[in-house]
């Protein structure tokens with residue numbers, strides 16, 4: 001059995017976990033390639049113009065995989081903690097893919113929802129505990145068994161695969177917290193340090209220059225690390241001598257504290273990556289500026305970006321937002337990056353730093 005995993009959306013957060021799970025069950029895994037002009041064009045052709053860019057990219061990756069695999073893994077992730085939700089595109093992703101790519105092979109599409117209420121509390125209301133409820137855990141384990149049963153009917157084997165997968169995820173998180181971006185951590189996790197070096201770009205320290213500035217790059221990982229849709233943003237920043245820090249380099253606890261500081265209890269799953277990362281790096285005086293990347297037409301980003309922008313302004317810290325879609329031009333983006341870095345240099349001079 002060959003399982004296809006599109007290199008888009010949640011891939012950047014969970015790929016080592018998914019890969020381990022399927023391989024432990026005897027399947028082989030095929031990941032689509034880096035996004036190209038053709039990938040994006042294929043996705044754009046199938047979707048309405050208003051759909052956000054990352055979903056168009058995702059469909060392009062499914063189209064690339066469709067004739068090469070037995071299944072495509074397209075999870076529907078509604079919530080991974082109580083009262084914190086993904087957007088409608090992510091929770092309806094399998095339906096969307098089936099509708100626009102009817103010729104796709106069968107989808108492996110588990111429904112992940114850890115917000116399911118426990119049975120009623122003593123007053124007859126659904127439990128409002130912030131912890132994942134017993135019912136949600138039970139449903140989640142059933143979902144994992146159903147997913148694994150495509151490959152084996154041995155529940156112990158599925159349980160062991162899930163355990164290994166969780167371990168791989170923890171290892172992956174730890175690698176990112178050492179200062180690696182998700183593509184770099186995936187390459188390291190796979191034992192391939194030369195994996196896509198040109199796509200990733202080397203940190204300034206690795207090419208012999210001390211960094212001139214530190215910039216926190218914030219936003220959804222599928223925007224930050226897709227080298228095609230952001231025109232190699234990370235590489236370009238590093239090429240300008242900038243040290244880049246990203247949300248994944250902080251711990252989940254630090255990001256959550258950042259959200260609590262700036263916006264209170266989170267509602268959207270990606271608040272950690274935008275508002276949480278901003279809140280966390282605002283506490284670090286070594287961070288000279290912030291660049292937020294968001295997709296045109298993204299509902300959650302339209303509010304999160306506003307929160308982030310206001311917080312940066314109130315703290316008098318340089319902030320730039322980049323709203324990307326399939327028409328974002330490379331020249332305009334490069335000009336804005338260079339202008340932002342120049343501004344940081346002038347600002348430091350004026351401050352005598």
Ligand code: SF4
Pocket residue numbers: 052053054055087088089090220270295297298299300301
């Ligand atoms: S969160 Fe925004 S960018 Fe991400 S899939 Fe939803 S609408 Fe698109």
